[in-house]
Amino acid sequence: MPDVLLARYADCIFWLARYVERAENLARILDVNETFSRDSRGGQNWRSIVQLNSDEERFFAGHDAAAAHNVVNFYVVDGDNPTSIVSTIRYARENARTLRPLISTEMWVQLNVFYNRLTELRTEDLAPGNLAALFAMIKEACQTHTGITEGTFFRDQGWYFYQIGRYIERADQTTRLLDIKYHLLLPSPSDVGSPVDVSQWNALLRSAAGYHAYRRLHAASTTPARVAGFMLLNNAFPRSVHHCVREVGRLLGEVKSHHGLRNGNDAAEELDRLQAVLGTFEIAAILRSGLHEFLDSIQRQLMAVTRELSIAFFGYTPEAQQAQTANSQ
Amino acid sequence: MNPSVLDGYDPQGFYCEMLQNAASRVVRERLSGLSIAALKQRAGNANTELYNLGITFTVYSEAKTIDRILPFDVIPRILSGDEWQHLESGITQRITAINLLLDDIYHKQHVLRDGIVPPELILGNRNYRPAMRDIDLPHKTYVNICGTDIVRDEHGTFLVLEDNARTPSGVSYVVENRHMMLRAFPDLLDEIGLRPIENYGAKLISALNEVAPAGIGDPRVVLLSPGTYNSAYFEHVFLAREMGVPLVEGRDLLVENDRVFMRTTRGLSRVDVIYRRIDDDYLDPEAFLPGSMLGVPGLMRAYRAGNLALANAVGTGVADDKAVYAYLPQIIRYYLTQEPILQNVETHICREPAALRYTLDHLAELVVKPVGEAGGYGITVGPKASREELDECRAKLIADPANYISQPCIKLSVAPTLVEGRVEPRHVDLRPFAVTGSSTWILPGGLTRVALRRGSLVVNSSQGGGSKDTWVVA
Incomplete structure (x- = not known):
């Protein structure tokens, strides 16, 4: 009997992976911002985080200004904010609860304990002196999830949809990070080469765990173009957009051929186009024609891939898919 | 000195599963x-x-x-x-x-x-x-x-x-x-x-x-649950895992030509046996409660057809x-x-006049239960009940005797x-x-x-x- 995966489960496993990846990225961004903001542009940097998820409207409805304490509160423990880490892990846990027949007990227990721990955080855990430890805990919990999954999740269709979700989310997060930071960090003539400028670019690399790898490639110079090129196009950097997109394409091809899935050709074509773009352009050309526009088009293509996957495998009709995208992005 | 587990334990006159075994x-x-x-x-x-x-x-x-x-x-x-x-x-x-x-x-x-x-x-x-x-x-x-x-x-x-x-x-x-x-x-x-x-x-x-x-060599079994919000959801997960079968909800299933299918990544896939954790009333809105969102329309047709x-x-x-x-x-x-x-525990069926009379006469000694309920709901335990609870129970018994039985406590x-x-x-x-x-x-x-x-x-x-x-x- 061929292996069977409920369409609804494929959907849940895809989103489980995305939510955990999303939480990890958010923790990385907040962590780096907390560590490197105080000696530079302060408040403006915290505002940039609110822009990352287009959360300005919701954030400023409840807060006058973006400062360390209220942004951290909004993004870590605020259960009313759907983009907070606690909400994101709540969605991950809800998906995991639905998926309990499919995932390993260890995957479930770890997410359950992680979520309970987030809901038990107190105000003092968010005090400036405790933030580094808090973000380390969150990152590590997300990575523990990834490790447990790698080590315990049965390698059938579900494993592919899990990984596809994770890489799509990671690619998307990298484009968002780059978009916001690049915008803000475009050097004004007086800043070029100044220590503040360089430390900001280093912070960007650190938030994507790319600082040391970047140093190995470009030991001598940190330039906006090189950093952007590294994060977008480098093939060996696990959080680069190009690497993630290539993995999604490979995984989709494998799940189709190993498990006899005939659908999903539209998603595969969309991914081919995206890979072609990422494999063809040099960073200089991308910057010349506008980085923001480029990142925007990648985000839209990634959404299109999600849409095609939802219709091909997750049991959505095209109309229902639109509603789902509106809810979860 | 730390007392050990059974030191001073007294079953107070009841039959004890530990001591009398x-x-x-x-x-x-x-x-x-x-x-x-x-x-x-x-x-x-x-x-x-x-x-x-x-x-x-x-x-x-x-x-x-x-x-x-x-x-x-x-x-x-x-x-x-x-x-x-x-x-x-x-x-x-x-x-x-x-x-x-x-x-x-x-x-x-x-x-x-x-x-x-x-x-x-x-x-x-x-x-x-x-x-x-x-x-x-x-x-x-x-x-x-x-x-x-x-x-x-x-x-x-x-x-x-x-x-x-x-x-x-x-x-x-x-x-x-x-x-x-x-x-x-x-x-x-x-x-x-x-x-x-x-x-x-x-x-x-x-x-x-x-x-x-009959005639199906390798039947496809699924467990049908009302979903994650059901209070017994953990048990549904447990059973599906122990049997190695998909845990489905009503929305995952459909009936075509009197056969049941589930929606998978590969399209529709046949289902032969359903261990259902949904009550009859909610199983098939065509056959039972019309508004049920938990069930699958047409399930009873497939059932009657022997599929x-x-x-x-x-x-x-x-x-x-x-x-x-x-x-x-x-x-x-x-x-x-x-x-x-x-x-059995001795049971008085209150639909029978003599049993009803006995029950009403001995209400304070008896346990009165509605006939069709589960989960301990609607039970009156005579020896533990207050005056008001007994009066309430008496009124219900008189109004609808067939709905009750009584048993000694x-x-x-x-x-x-x-x-x-x-x-x-x-x-x-x-x-x-x-x-x-x-x-x-x-x-x-x-x-x-x-x-x-x-x-x-x-x-x-x-x-x-x-x-x-x-x-x-x-």
């Missing part, structure tokens, strides 16, 4: 080498682990959902090999009779024509399903999964309280409680001849394969009606020409239980789980439920009950 000698000796403080610490760890594992049922309060664990008492309830054999043969006999009864009342109805059971009790029962008339089931098995509620009186006699022949729950706690005890008390259960309970899932899937529609097996079958609820239960001794004699091995047996740092007697019952395909198999032991409130006789989890691991030892 020769089979528990080794366990008693080991417990007396364990201090209450150590027991308490291990119990705390065990409960934390249950919470982390998410072995919880869900409680809904204002705006918030709370996951609670079923309180778990770590002092095991022990049954001897002989006691178990008696229970096993008695339960098998009942289930055999119940399946014969169901096959009969949905076919020729001999039992009604021969005057064994009043026809109106069956045909007028809200759980009797005319849609089941003349459907022939493989092995004539209607009740594939049964959870018989059994109590023990002050003499140590086992009595059947209820036959749960619809969708009995609790078996997941049996297995998880055992896992917990294996981890937390390896020293207590080492080499005592404890009967294993590991193979429940394998036995269940075999039984479900046996009742699959689908449902476990349990539709319409078994009539057999665990509390008034029909009162006739079970006669039903056993009628179909099997045997005497019942397990006795059984002095339930007790077992030592850790309560707020002390070991005290608490009342227990027992729910063994029986699986029937072509024949009946019973999981050794079953769920021991314990009424954690002092003096309480109500063990249901919805009414403040907990559970214990049940050990059948040779």
Whole structure:
């Protein structure tokens, strides 16, 4: 009997992976911002985080200004904010609860304990002196999830949809990070080469765990173009957009051929186009024609891939898919 | 000096499952080498682990959902090999009779024509399903999964309280409680001849394969759940995993040309057997409650066409009606020409005028129960009830006598239980789980439920009950 995966489960496993990846990225961004903001542009940097998820409207409805304490509160423990880490892990846990027949007990227990721990955080855990430890805990919990999954999740269709979700989310997060930071960090003539400028670019690399790898490639110079090129196009950097997109394409091809899935050709074509773009352009050309526009088009293509996957495998009709995208992005 | 677990324990005149049981000698000796403080610490760890594992049922309060664990008492309830054999043969006999009864009342109805059971009790029962008339089931098995509620009186006699022949729950706690005890008390259960309970899932899937529609070589079995918000969702997950089958919801299934399919990544895929954890009423909006969102339209068409097996079958609820239960001794004699091995609790069927009169005259001594309810709802325990509660009960009885039965208040047996740092007697019952395909198999032991409130006789989890691991030892 061929292996069977409920369409609804494929959907849940895809989103489980995305939510955990999303939480990890958010923790990385907040962590780096907390560590490197105080000696530079302060408040403006915290505002940039609110822009990352287009959360300005919701954030400023409840807060006058973006400062360390209220942004951290909004993004870590605020259960009313759907983009907070606690909400994101709540969605991950809800998906995991639905998926309990499919995932390993260890995957479930770890997410359950992680979520309970987030809901038990107190105000003092968010005090400036405790933030580094808090973000380390969150990152590590997300990575523990990834490790447990790698080590315990049965390698059938579900494993592919899990990984596809994770890489799509990671690619998307990298484009968002780059978009916001690049915008803000475009050097004004007086800043070029100044220590503040360089430390900001280093912070960007650190938030994507790319600082040391970047140093190995470009030991001598940190330039906006090189950093952007590294994060977008480098093939060996696990959080680069190009690497993630290539993995999604490979995984989709494998799940189709190993498990006899005939659908999903539209998603595969969309991914081919995206890979072609990422494999063809040099960073200089991308910057010349506008980085923001480029990142925007990648985000839209990634959404299109999600849409095609939802219709091909997750049991959505095209109309229902639109509603789902509106809810979860 | 730290007192040990059973120091000063006094069963207060009730039959004690621990002290009045020769089979528990080794366990008693080991417990007396364990201090209450150590027991308490291990119990705390065990409960934390249950919470982390998410072995919880869900409680809904204002705006918030709370996951609670079923309180778990770590002092095991022990049954001897002989006691178990008696229970096993008695339960098998009942289930055999119940399946014969169901096959009969949905076919020729001999039992009604021969005057064994009043026809109106069956045909007028809200759980009797005319849609089941003349459907022939493989092995004539209607009740594939049964959870018989059994109590023990002050003499140590086992009595059947209820036959749960619809969708009995609790078996997941049996297995998880055992896992917990294996981890937390390896020293207590080492080499005592404890009967294993590991193979429940394998036995269940075999039984479900046996009742699959004829001619299907490798049947596709699924478990149908109302979904993640159902309070028994953990158990549905547990059973699906133990059987290695998909856990589906109504929205995952559809019926085309009287065949059932599920929606998969590959498209539609055939389904042959459904272990459904949804009540008859919600199963198929075409056949039963029209508004049901949990079920699958057309399921009964596929069932009637012989393309689908449902476990349990539709319409078994009539057999665990509390008034029909009162006739079970006669039903056993009628179909099997045997005497019942397990006795019923004496039951007064209030639809009968003499029984109603007796019930009204002795209300303060009796337990009054609605006939069609489960979960301990609607019960009045005479000796514990207030004046107002008794008056209310009397009014209901007079208004609708057919909806009630009454039973004497059984002095339930007790077992030592850790309560707020002390070991005290608490009342227990027992729910063994029986699986029937072509024949009946019973999981050794079953769920021991314990009424954690002092003096309480109500063990249901919805009414403040907990559970214990049940050990059948040779």
